[in-house]
Amino acid sequence: MDKLDNIILIGFMGSGKTSFGKWIAKNHGRNFYDTDELIESSQLRSISDIFAENGEEYFRELETDTVRRMLDDKVSGGVISVGGGLPLRAENRRLLKRLGTVVYLKADVAELVKRLEKDNTRPLLAGGSLEEKINRLISERSEFYEEAADLEVDTSAGADTVAEVSGASASDSKAAAAEMKERSFRSMYEKIMSETGREPKRRF
Numbered sequence: 001m002d003k004l005d006n007i008i009l010i011g012f013m014g015s016g017k018t019s020f021g022k023w024i025a026k027n028h029g030r031n032f033y034d035t036d037e038l039i040e041s042s043q044l045r046s047i048s049d050i051f052a053e054n055g056e057e058y059f060r061e062l063e064t065d066t067v068r069r070m071l072d073d074k075v076s077g078g079v080i081s082v083g084g085g086l087p088l089r090a091e092n093r094r095l096l097k098r099l100g101t102v103v104y105l106k107a108d109v110a111e112l113v114k115r116l117e118k119d120n121t122r123p124l125l126a127g128g129s130l131e132e133k134i135n136r137l138i139s140e141r142s143e144f145y146e147e148a149a150d151l152e153v154d155t156s157a158g159a160d161t162v163a164e165v166s167g168a169s170a171s172d173s174k175a176a177a178a179e180m181k182e183r184s185f186r187s188m189y190e191k192i193m194s195e196t197g198r199e200p201k202r203r204f
């Protein structure tokens with residue numbers, strides 16, 4: 001099956017699809033797309049409002065329409081961050097495989113809780129215990145993410161550099177955090193390139 005030339009990032013809310021996608025776009029000359037943003041701008045309202053006013057099923061239809069439209073438009077040379085629930089539909093998984101190389105960003109629950117605890121933009125996480133919700137949703141979704149993916153990347157890749165970087169820059173934790181993120185993203189990108197055979201494996 002012919003794929004278009006896109007890198008598609010799937011995974012749970014908070015797994016880093018948007019920030020890693022923007023990093024790839026900036027550093028590797030790709031156009032950045034985000035299905036949530038495309039939906040919000042075509043609907044002129046937020047995801048939370050769409051869920052509240054029309055319900056989740058309606059939002060899922062909009063997701064399928066968005067991916068179909070990108071295929072019809074033969075979008076190429078992009079990096080596409082995809083809403084966390086989009087790969088749950090079998091039809092969407094098939095469409096994504098044609099749209100590009102599908103990369104599943106995996107993150108552990110403790111890390112997701114940390115990243116999502118102050119978020120109030122994701123209706124599926126509102127109210128109740130965040131950790132329980134994340135655990136439940138991930139156990140329901142993992143098989144679909146795995147089925148949709150051409151390859152999986154652990155978002156803690158490059159974490160071996162954490163101690164080194166934070167030790168070296170204890171006086172400037174912001175710079176250390178940025179450096180850690182940069183190293184981690186480089187290592188994740190290198191893995192994608194080497195597994196897809198697009199570029200020779202390089203050391204950064």
Ligand code: S3P
Nearest residue numbers: 012013014036083084085122123
């Ligand atoms: C959702 C994930 C969100 C957004 C919506 C539903 C989900 O996107 O599409 O709130 O079902 O996991 P992100 O994964 O970009 O947060």
